[in-house]
Amino acid sequence: MVRFSGHHPTCLLDRHLVEHHRGSLPDLHRADTLARVSNQGLRDTGVVRTWHPEQGWGTVALDHVDLTVWVHYSHIVAGPTEYRSLTPGQQVRCHYEVPGQDGYPARAVEVTIL
DSSP, X not given: OEEEOSSSSOEEEOHHHHXXXXXXXXXXXXXXXXXXXXXXXXXXXXXXXXXETTTTEEEEEESSSSOEEEEEGGGBOOOTTSOOOOOTTOXXXXXXXXXXXXXXXXXXXXXXXX
């Protein structure tokens, strides 16, 4: 783990996050940034930009950090009988990790439709 400190409480980030995005990390100490670092990873709200229902994946543009997150249907929070799918324009809450997948800088680990 790498420790960052600044004007706000110290944040812990995975070494891979720092190495993979050297120089392009989101400013996690800005007061207006709602992205949080916790024991569950990084999280933010965002808008579904693309969704490929036949392949079960899409992308989410985060609201407070300049990242596009790759999303797989298996990471969408849904009830046992609900269909796991997204629609472009939907608002979502996204827990994600860096590095991402398939050329995207981040990958969702949990997506909740708001």
